[in-house]
Amino acid sequence: PQKDAGIVAIIEPGAMGTIKSCDGQWCEMTFNGHTGWLAQSLVWGAYPGERVKN
Numbered sequence: 001p002q003k004d005a006g007i008v009a010i011i012e013p014g015a016m017g018t019i020k021s022c023d024g025q026w027c028e029m030t031f032n033g034h035t036g037w038l039a040q041s042l043v044w045g046a047y048p049g050e051r052v053k054n
């Protein structure tokens with residue numbers, strides 16, 4: 001994941017998705033069949049620096 005990567009989808013505030021993994025800075029998530037990366041600081045429920053593996 002990179003800040004200048006292409007946009008896969010625009011997610012509305014409050015949208016619910018599935019966390020696939022987080023590396024402490026980025027989370028790979030799925031929303032309505034779209035999978036992409038979000039800055040972990042924007043994901044509610046993923047704490048700063050926390051690593052998640054699904």
